[in-house]
Amino acid sequence: MSDNGRNRRSDLRLIGSPQRKIEGLAKSTGRAVYTDDLDFAGMLHGKILRSPHPHARIVSIDTAAAEALEGVHAVITGADMPTRYGIIPWTPDEYPLCLDRVRYIGDGVAAVAALDEDTALAALELIDVEYEELPPFFDPRAAAEADGSTPYVHEAKKEGRNGNVTKMVHLEFGEVDKRMDASDVVVEGDYFFEGTTHAPIEPHCAIGLWDGVGRLTVWSATQVPHYLHRELARVLELDQADVRVLQPLVGGAFGGKSEPFDLEFCVAKLSMITGRPVKILYTREEVFYSHRGRHPFHMRYRTGATADGRLTSVDAEILLDGGAYASFGLVTTYYSGQLLCAPYEMPAYRFDSTRVYTNKPACGPKRGHGSVQPRFAFEIQLDKLAERVGLDPIEFRRRNFIGEDTRTVNELRITSNGFLECLDAVQRASGWNRKFRSMPFGRGVGVAGSTYISGTNYPIYPNEMPQSAVQMQIDRSGRVAVFSGASEIGQGCDSVVAYIAAEELGVPLEWVRVLRGDTDFTPVDLGAYSSRVTFMLGNAAIDAASKLRALVQDAVAEQWDVGASSVLLADGWAVWAPDTSRRLPIAEAFNLAEAKFGTLGSTGWYNTPKDVHGEYRGGTIGASPAYSFTAHVAEVDVDVETGFVEVKKIWVAHDCGRALNPVLVEGQMEGSAYMGFGEAIMEEQVFKDADHGREGLHNAPSLLDYRIPTSLDTPELESLIVESIDPEGPYGAKEAGEGPLHPSIPAIANAIYDAIGVRMDRLPFTPSNVWRSIRDARVAGSLVKPDGPQVKATAPAEEPIHAD
Amino acid sequence: MLMDNRQEIVRLRVNGDLREVGVPVHYTLLEALRYGLRLTGSKQGCDKGDCGACTVILDGRPTLSCITPVWEAEGSDVVTVEGLATAEGPHPLQDEFDRNGAAQCGFCTPGILCSAAALLERNPSASRQEIQEALGGNLCRCTGYTKIYDAVEAAGARLAETAAPETEGR
Numbered sequence: 022m023s024d025n026g027r028n029r030r031s032d033l034r035l036i037g038s039p040q041r042k043i044e045g046l047a048k049s050t051g052r053a054v055y056t057d058d059l060d061f062a063g064m065l066h067g068k069i070l071r072s073p074h075p076h077a078r079i080v081s082i083d084t085a086a087a088e089a090l091e092g093v094h095a096v097i098t099g100a101d102m103p104t105r106y107g108i109i110p111w112t113p114d115e116y117p118l119c120l121d122r123v124r125y126i127g128d129g130v131a132a133v134a135a136l137d138e139d140t141a142l143a144a145l146e147l148i149d150v151e152y153e154e155l156p157p158f159f160d161p162r163a164a165a166e167a168d169g170s171t172p173y174v175h176e177a178k179k180e181g182r183n184g185n186v187t188k189m190v191h192l193e194f195g196e197v198d199k200r201m202d203a204s205d206v207v208v209e210g211d212y213f214f215e216g217t218t219h220a221p222i223e224p225h226c227a228i229g230l231w232d233g234v235g236r237l238t239v240w241s242a243t244q245v246p247h248y249l250h251r252e253l254a255r256v257l258e259l260d261q262a263d264v265r266v267l268q269p270l271v272g273g274a275f276g277g278k279s280e281p282f283d284l285e286f287c288v289a290k291l292s293m294i295t296g297r298p299v300k301i302l303y304t305r306e307e308v309f310y311s312h313r314g315r316h317p318f319h320m321r322y323r324t325g326a327t328a329d330g331r332l333t334s335v336d337a338e339i340l341l342d343g344g345a346y347a348s349f350g351l352v353t354t355y356y357s358g359q360l361l362c363a364p365y366e367m368p369a370y371r372f373d374s375t376r377v378y379t380n381k382p383a384c385g386p387k388r389g390h391g392s393v394q395p396r397f398a399f400e401i402q403l404d405k406l407a408e409r410v411g412l413d414p415i416e417f418r419r420r421n422f423i424g425e426d427t428r429t430v431n432e433l434r435i436t437s438n439g440f441l442e443c444l445d446a447v448q449r450a451s452g453w454n455r456k457f458r459s460m461p462f463g464r465g466v467g468v469a470g471s472t473y474i475s476g477t478n479y480p481i482y483p484n485e486m487p488q489s490a491v492q493m494q495i496d497r498s499g500r501v502a503v504f505s506g507a508s509e510i511g512q513g514c515d516s517v518v519a520y521i522a523a524e525e526l527g528v529p530l531e532w533v534r535v536l537r538g539d540t541d542f543t544p545v546d547l548g549a550y551s552s553r554v555t556f557m558l559g560n561a562a563i564d565a566a567s568k569l570r571a572l573v574q575d576a577v578a579e580q581w582d583v584g585a586s587s588v589l590l591a592d593g594w595a596v597w598a599p600d601t602s603r604r605l606p607i608a609e610a611f612n613l614a615e616a617k618f619g620t621l622g623s624t625g626w627y628n629t630p631k632d633v634h635g636e637y638r639g640g641t642i643g644a645s646p647a648y649s650f651t652a653h654v655a656e657v658d659v660d661v662e663t664g665f666v667e668v669k670k671i672w673v674a675h676d677c678g679r680a681l682n683p684v685l686v687e688g689q690m691e692g693s694a695y696m697g698f699g700e701a702i703m704e705e706q707v708f709k710d711a712d713h714g715r716e717g718l719h720n721a722p723s724l725l726d727y728r729i730p731t732s733l734d735t736p737e738l739e740s741l742i743v744e745s746i747d748p749e750g751p752y753g754a755k756e757a758g759e760g761p762l763h764p765s766i767p768a769i770a771n772a773i774y775d776a777i778g779v780r781m782d783r784l785p786f787t788p789s790n791v792w793r794s795i796r797d798a799r800v801a802g803s804l805v806k807p808d809g810p811q812v813k814a815t816a817p818a819e820e821p822i823h824a825d
Numbered sequence: 826m827l828m829d830n831r832q833e834i835v836r837l838r839v840n841g842d843l844r845e846v847g848v849p850v851h852y853t854l855l856e857a858l859r860y861g862l863r864l865t866g867s868k869q870g871c872d873k874g875d876c877g878a879c880t881v882i883l884d885g886r887p888t889l890s891c892i893t894p895v896w897e898a899e900g901s902d903v904v905t906v907e908g909l910a911t912a913e914g915p916h917p918l919q920d921e922f923d924r925n926g927a928a929q930c931g932f933c934t935p936g937i938l939c940s941a942a943a944l945l946e947r948n949p950s951a952s953r954q955e956i957q958e959a960l961g962g963n964l965c966r967c968t969g970y971t972k973i974y975d976a977v978e979a980a981g982a983r984l985a986e987t988a989a990p991e992t993e994g995r
Contacts, residue, residue, distance in 0.1 A: 045923035048931030049938060050915055051866020051906035058865035139849075222870040222878050222966050223932040272868070272932025273966050305871040511930025511967050684926040688972055692929065695969030724875035724964060732960040732970045740971075 028753035042516040056226040065134040067301040068141035072123035075380035075717030076157035086147040092140035095294040108280035112347035117286030124345035127310030129283040134291040157380035161342035164377040174378035188354040188376045194430045195369030200334035204325025212398035213783040216706040218314035223272020224303040229288030244279040245548035252281045268538035274510040276386040309722035313385030317342040318394035324402045334369040341376035348385035356391025359643030362429035363472040364440040365421040400469035400767030411811035432635030439676030439745035443652035445817035446674035446741040451654040458809035467771025473760030474645035476553025478629040487626035489557035490544035493565040494622040499608030507558045508549035513685040525566035527590025552756035559751025565625025576614035650676040653764035657772040664792025668736040678747040678755030687740040689757040697765025703728040840908025855890040866906035877963035880936035887940040906935035917980040927976035929967035949984040
């Protein structure tokens with residue numbers, strides 16, 4: 022491995038062991054402050070009027086009656102903020118409020134600020150909007166085939182093009198057709214991944230405060246304070262220096278708060294008009310409309326292999342149903358193909374992905390952005406191939422392992438890779454060899470693997486500046502103050518910087534203070550998305566802390582008249598390594614340093630490697646400094662009378678490089694597996710058709726009807742951490758927040774097949790969907806336990822293998 | 826014309842304190858707690874009784890405060906997440922949630938703590954199955970529930986330990 026040894030440290034005191042989170046007790050005592058917990062004197066409450074039509078022209082808006090209502094302080098429409106925005110700089114296609122066209126039921130057309138929510142709601146009723154309805158597009162295939170005889174969801178950028186097509190990506194690596202034709206076995210399948218949404222328990226909320234003389238402050242439950250900062254300044258025509266974004270604690274996000282939303286612009290504009298603070302809190306229904314969740318994918322895969330079970334060629338065709346706006350869709354379209362090329366060696370690969378607009382809430386990034394859907398299809402393809410060549414599916418995956426320190430077929434650079442150990446771990450823990458193809462009819466196990474990025478090498482808007490940075494200062498009390506711009510959404514990044522500061526500077530964790538979530542006072546971090554935070558922020562924190570450590574070591578060494586490298590900072594002491602009885606309390610060591618060097622502060626930053634990607638259009642998308650790897654085994658019990666699938670247990674093995682805090686890593690693994698389980702078994706963001714209500718209306722915009730797993734639904738989850746110690750990650754760490762979601766879904770699908778011989782190639786596996794498949798299998802006579810593989814999986818070593 | 830703005834005084838016993846607060850007549854208990862008394866620990870996740878983030882303990886029973894008219898709480902003992910800790914320190918559940926990483930984003934945590942505290946009050950030795958059932962009305966979107974069970978079990982063990990000598994003494 023290319024590791025220079027920097028990360029193979031055995032001297033870590035705090036990193037690697039269970040620690041509490043710095044805000045943990047605040048969260049469990051009710052003191053933690055979220056956006057809606059804030060109140061300001063004279064604060065007004067805002068509400069947004071939403072379109073009742075899926076596709077219509079706005080002919081006119083009359084706000085006079087609303088403005089005249091006692092208690093109403095301002096009413097705004099699209100004309101008040103006529104600047105397009107969008108999270109991806111190349112595809113701005115939204116306005117804070119619709120200007121002349123609405124594109125889904127729920128699109129915002131006007132906003133009101135009033136003394137209280139009730140008055141604001143009453144005012145919405147008084148706004149008179151005249152619409153001219155347009156034929157809507159709901160089916161992505163129809164949208165893709167549109168001929169312009171009715172208006173596209175968005176105007177075509179070029180004359181004669183289909184305006185409904187937001188992005189097409191066609192990439193080919195190696196000789197796909199030739200290798201496919203030469204394959205001993207080819208498996209072909211159509212798959213459908215239904216859309217799902219994030220459903221964080223905290224609804225979006227924002228507060229705007231205009232100071233009357235030129236400065237705007239916005240508090241928001243956002244994952245991306247920095248991007249929000251930029252877009253607010255642009256749309257509201259303010260200098261970035263005059264805009265401040267504060268991020269209180271965020272009550273869950275999962276990708277659903279990773280771009281600017283209408284409410285953030287509206288509270289800002291309404292405050293600028295009224296001169297008073299304005300708050301908007303989404304209703305739960307609005308959270309479902311704002312969406313930006315998992316795209317529905319229609320996928321066709323052809324996958325070839327040799328008779329001895331080696332992949333030869335992969336050919337994919339994908340149609341992404343994007344909903345009404347671009348959102349991150351350009352990236353999603355690339356990710357739908359780019360992130361499939363590990364952990365298996367693929368000699369040839371082609372994908373052809375098309376994202377189309379439809380008149381439904383916009384889709385965007387949800388945990389495992391763009392790669393959960395193809396992973397679902399592909400891991401089922403592998404299961405089918407393994408069966409065709411008579412191999413146990415774990416053995417099949419082992420045989421195709423891509424290895425470490427290598428490049429994928431699409432030229433992504435793989436460094437550390439613990440995928441084989443992940444397979445070993447789930448095989449061992451689940452009792453795979455006893456269970457696969459051996460349990461009674463109705464019971465089954467399935468396996469799947471995956472990979473994911475630890476951040477992206479290229480930021481969303483092109484720039485050469487650091488992706489993450491922290492500022493640190495130490496004072497004579499022994500305290501360490503950390504200024505972090507990273508976005509804490511529950512994953513624990515505020516704690517991670519504190520652990521690193523304590524580790525590097527030798528102070529107790531309790532002495533570290535983290536000032537966070539404030540674009541006025543913290544250096545820029547790009548936000549919580551693409552599993553980038555721990556990796557990048559961690560490296561930035563090590564950089565900042567080690568600069569301070571060097572100063573402290575230097576000052577103590579001078580006092581003791583020894584070499585600086587022989588002075589260690591650990592556990593609240595400065596210690597002389599050759600004789601550890603020679604020691605100084607860390608605060609005194611800081612005093613020596615402050616006396617010698619003056620007030621002690623440092624900055625640290627991290628930027629990604631920019632030279633490790635393929636030299637082709639789109640080659641930078643999917644490029645990451647490191648990749649995580651995951652394997653799951655799921656065990657199910659299928660009731661063939663009802664179609665009910667009970668997932669008994671999921672074993673989750675994840676290569677996170679190094680677990681900086683194993684409690685937090687396990688939390689991410691369990692939470693990911695849970696979320697994947699929900700998508701497999703029950704979740705679906707779907708819309709009514711004309712036979713069942715108003716066409717295009719969200720079918721169930723509530724947490725009762727959009728089902729997410731309760732404690733009683735969720736299977737037992739067992740986390741198995743694998744540590745490959747990455748050369749570039751902080752202490753060797755890689756991501757853990759998104760990768761472990763991917764295999765849940767195909768592992769469950771493959772387990773259903775092992776249980777009853779029925780392939781589930783369409784999501785979700787609700788009782789009705791499963792029952793229909795069972796009925797079809799019964800008719801076809803294929804409702805039987807599949808035959809066992811000729812080649813069983815090699816039993817893994819009894820003891821876990823540690824990479825270091 | 827202001828909407829529905831008639832206010833009345835409601836008397837609530839919250840976390841041991843007898844409080845009077847003027848609220849619009851249509852207020853829920855959650856609104857009275859959050860906006861009237863500024864006890865913002867209890868959360869609003871759905872405003873219709875689906876998610877459990879607003880759970881408080883009403884006369885010993887976990888109750889969805891977002892669908893409880895504030896008047897129904899008059900004359901009852903209301904305990905919120907802010908009322909679980911004592912002068913001696915955090916409730917064992919709060920400490921164990923922290924220690925076990927049972928709160929990720931923390932937004933469902935106040936409601937879950939109230940459901941769990943009511944359970945452990947009745948039965949500190951609750952089994953994992955009983956814990957799962959007691960938390961069936963509290964959605965958590967972050968944790969997959971595993972660490973929450975661990976925390977509740979650990980807190981239950983601590984409570985059972987401290988309760989046991991008293992029982993013997995009686």
